Amino acid sequence: MSQLIDLDIAGARDALAKGECSSEELTNGYLEAIDAAKALNAFITVLPGKAIEMAKESDVRRKAGEVGALEGIPLAIKDLFCTEGVLTTAASHILDGFTPPYESTVTANLWGQGAVLLGKTNLDEFAMGSSNETSYYGPVRNPWSMEGAADGLVPGGSSGGSAAAVAANLCAGATGTDTGGSIRQPAALTGTVGMKPTYGRCSRWGTIAFASSLDQAGPMTRTVRDAAIMLGAMAGHDAKDSTSIDTPVPDYEAAIEGGVNGLTIGVPEEYRVDGMPKEIEDLWHQGIEWLKAQGAEVKTVSLERTKYALPTYYIVAPAEASSNLARYDGVRYGLRVPGDDITGMYENTRAEGFGAEVKRRILIGTYVLSAGYYDAYYLQAQKVRTLIAQDFAEAFVDVDLILTPTAPEPAFGIGSKTDDPLSMYLNDVFTVPASLAGLPGISVPAGMSASGLPLGLQLIGKAFDEETVLRGGYALEQAAGFSGKPSPWWRS
């Protein structure tokens, strides 16, 4: 079976089409791999029965000549997407036992294209975190390991379970959500491809909200081609999401081989942080050279408000979260911890139901929206956000794509930053600006650190120009020829 799970989405698609395997066989292979990878803690819920059933149905459809874009492809779904009849937790204690009677638009689109649900992946609680350590269900371990990190490495976050599952071949591909980097940063830390499309490209309906003006679903895959295939199936206008944009979804896969010849790539001089390892800087230069060598013109651009992006994000996102998470009150679903009166019930439920990081962000968000602080924090942050978007708009007058490192460092040890939220937040420093501007971005594995860990490069594109982002990503991927895989130490 190991050969089957080594197939990426495009490979599995071909094998299925040629009849070399069935979806059921493929699915069984992944279920076995998942079963053998408990040490990674990548999944909160595994659904062997449902997966096999869906795979069999897919095989029947294929025999009948019905073949969707992801027909028979087994996927893992971040446990932030509501799945009908399947426990959905957001990795929070407060959603104990919550089984939605509805299916998120993004996952419904995937099933509509024939995909198979393997299970729900672990994440930072309510997608709040950059290391997958805030999950009520425990941290996810990065399949990549490093000598000296006895407790293992983080896979990044918040889509850490999805990233780990993709990196360890526990699924053909996975969904993630990205609010400030939650797809791209874990992709970089696990040597996988992660794409955040333009805000409004994928429907948010049925995805548990963290920060509504930033949240965006996207694919996490082994290759850029797979990301293109998956995004095509996930994206599309949805009348149930007022912020979803009614614009046609292009054939992304057809776009990827367009090359970068003739494209202008911007390199923002502000994307450097104190103490950033030289190897990240070197990789960035390497990326520039790769694109140049393929005919791209490279230009220095200025995104001068970049330094305000992180503080702006940590006002806007918690503000929205403080309001979005008010519905978890113990009244209608999930955890309820009794109290002497209604206030007591609220306090007990939310005190027990939310973890420390979620509480921290609710407090920050409540504070910045409070009377007397709103103008100085929230309103100011909204203004800065507009200016950051303006920076990008100006840069994109001259360039087609912007190339940056994805994260300022490779995967770090579990527990090494949990007492230092600011240093944790700093991990999103290169991904947050594009989130604030609503722009599409992709992280492509491009090299290895001296410690033997994967490093990613990020390409940011114009709004709704995912095609060019994927083209650039594919060009980087081809040039980098990254083929590293973690050794499967987790196999029991």
Place this chain on the structure above:
Amino acid sequence: MAEAEAKLVEGATGSWEVIIGIECHAQVASNSKLFSGAATEFGADPNSQVSLVDAAMPGMLPVLNEYCVEQAVRTGLGLNSAINKQSVFARKNYFYPDLPQGYQISQFELPIVGEGEIVLDLAEGAQRTVGIERLHLEQDAGKSIHDQDPALSFVDLNRSGVALMEIVSKPDMRSAEEAQAFLKKLRTIVRYLGTCDGNMEQGSMRGDINVSVRRPGEELGTRAEIKNVNSFRFVGQAVEYEVGRQIDLIEDGGEVQQETRLFDPRSGETRSMRSKEEAHDYRYFPDPDLLPLVLTDEFIEGIRATLPVMPDQKKARFIEQFGLKPYDAGVLAGDKASSDFFEKVVEGRDPRLVANWVTGEFFGSLNKLGVEIEDAPISADNLGELIDMISDDTISGRNAKDVLDIMLETGDAPGKIVEEEGLKQVTDTGAIEAIVDEVIAQNPDKVAEVKEKPKLAGWFVGQVMKASQGKANPAAVNKILAEKLGL
């Protein structure tokens, strides 16, 4: 028309001016909710009209109901108010079990409707112009039910997400009467427009009344807000009580606290609900799930083109076309059903006579019966026939009132009643002369007296009418009496 003088209230230490502003919540007449497709029908089984959005299930998103937007714009136009082409939905955050999202989607900084004004008709022909501050759209909350279980409260989410228009006045009212007149006028306007059924008993309209007092000409005093007053009568009682309370408080050396108060209809008093210190910090911010609402000129003008004739326009027409007194015209135009009824009756008849009868005897009788005009037992045609019988002297005005009473009781046509009761007026001068002669013959002393005291002629008229059982035509009686008595 004269703008009304502020009626002052006399306290123990001098006079006080009352300042009132009102926030009125009017439920949008719409079959589905503001941000979901769930039904809004009144009186359904608990929690039978609740969508996933209304219950705030994880991942659910609001989608704006365009019909509710139309209704709000229509109402704004009916209130002579500016329509804001860009408005923003904001979240008002607070925790309560009947508020599933933990926030109410409302409008804060940029409402859909801006400033305007309406004119209130008061007693004795006075008017009061009241400024409209704004109108915004918002979601209603659900309902908490506390009397089903000793330990638990239950929640009914049928109302959760129902569209409300909050209409905010400027602090331009000066008495309980004006506060009532304002809400009545609002109800008239929304009923004309069909944007709200105006039904206060079912909670489709309810008012938050802000009351303060001051010495005439001085700075505004501290206000108290009386929440959710749900009948015109209660508005009057609540304002009267609150004004008295505030004046007593200040005159006793105390200070009015800015606070929210509740009106208790049983005691007729208001009591403190929460103080300013306990007031929520609602942490309003633009709802990131919804884009700013942008209206085009075409959209607004399309709605303007379908506006009905509004009560003030109708009143002006009644005055101009029918020569009605402004007060009567106001009363008739003030209610769509009344004005429709009047217009039916007035067709081909003397407008002032019809207006007198409709606003006087007819409305008076309905009031006594406690019946709304929609349920009146008398049709416009029958009332018209009765008025015709007065005009052509078939019956006297006095007997017409008796006929009206019988019509109210039986619903019969007036012709039939007059026939059966033998109430036809006597206009035959010969017959009247005979009665006059008889009265004169029986009262020689009074005949002698009347030369000195012409006022006694009235007594003779009364005697003749009595003798004719009210059927003699009063004009004919007067004429013949004057001749015979040599007056």
